[in-house]
C-alpha cells in the first residue's frame with residue numbers, strides 16, 4: 368500500500384483544528400487512496416486537549432489514518448512533513464497593538480519556518496491559516512531559505528468561498544454555476560473580492576457590477592466582514608468553514624483546479640498586477656502538477672485598481688513592520 372503522507376497541523380487543539388483533523392483523516396483533503404500520518408503540534412498547555420482529539424480520531428477507525436503523533440516542539444513536529452497546516456497563532460487580545468500582534472506571531476512563525484527548513488520533505492507544501500495569515504506566511508518563508516518560496520501560501524479560500532455564495536444568492540443560481548471570482552490582496556478587512564471577470568451561469572459577472580450600490584455597499588463589505596458577522600451570530604468564530612477552506616486549498620494544490628475555472632490563494636508575488644515581488648498576496652490562481660500559477664492578462668479597471676492597491680499597501684506595511692522587528 369502507499370506510503371503515508373505526513374500532515375502536520377499546528378494549533379491542533381483549537382476550534383479550527385477540531386473541525387479539520389477528522390476531514391484530513393477521512394481522506395477529504397488528499398483523496399481516498401492516500402493514507403495520512405497526522406502530526407499535531409500544540410503549545411504545552413494545549414497538549415492534553417490534543418491528546419483528547421487524538422483519542423477521538425482513533426475512535427473513528429479511519430482506514431486511511433496511519434498514525435497520530437503529538438508534539439510541543441516544532442523540530443520534531445515538522446520532521447519529514449509533506450503538508451503543513453499552520454493554524455495556531457496568537458489572537459489579537461483587547462488593547463493589543465498591531466505591532467504587538469506581529470511580534471507575538473513572529474515568535475511562532477519564525478521557529479516554525481526554521482523547523483520546516485531543517486526537516487521537511489523535499490515536496491513540502493505549507494498553508495498558513497493563523498492570522499495575520501499573509502504576513503505569518505512571509506515570516507515562515509523567510510526562515511526557510513532552502514525551501515522554494517512558492518511552497519508557502521496563505522489562506523484566502525474562505526473569502527473566495529464566501530464570495531461565491533453571495534454571488535450565487537444575488538443571481539439566484541446554484542453556487543456550482545459561479546466561476547472565476549477572485550480575492551485579491553490581504554486576508555483582512557481590506558481584501559478585494561472581484562467579480563468583473565466572473566462567469567455566473569454562463570453570463571458575465573460584470574452585469575452584477577452594474578448595480579454599484581450592491582457591489583460596493585453590500586457584496587464587498589459582506590464578504591470582508593463575514594467573520595465578524597459569524598462571531599456575532601454564533602458567539603464563536605467560523606471554525607468549520609475555515610477548516611473546509613483549508614481542505615479545499617490543499618486539495619486543489621495537490622489535485623489541480625478544474626479546467627475553465629480558477630480559485631484564490633495567497634502566494635508569493637512575482638510582480639504580477641503591480642503587486643511587489645516577494646509579498647504573499649492573494650491572486651486568481653490555477654493549479655496543475657502541484658504548483659500554483661497566477662492567472663495572467665486580466666484587465667484591471669479603475670475600481671479594482673484602487674481596491675487592490677489599498678490591500679497591497681496594507682501588506683507592504685505589515686512586511687515593513689515585521690522587517691523592523693527583525694523577523695524577516
Ligand code: NDP
Nearest residue numbers: 377378380381382383408413455456458497498604605609
Ligand atoms: P482557532 O482554531 O479558531 O483559530 C486559529 C487561527 O486561525 C487564528 O489565528 C484565527 O485568526 C485564524 N483564522 C483564520 N481564518 C479564520 C476564520 N475564518 N475564522 C476563525 N479563525 C480564523 O483558534 P483557537 O483559539 O480555538 O485555537 C488556537 C490553538 O492554537 C490553541 O489550541 C493554541 O494552544 C494553539 N496554538 C498553537 C501554537 C503552536 O502550535 N505552536 C502557537 C499558538 C497557538 P483570528 O485570531 O484572527 O480569528
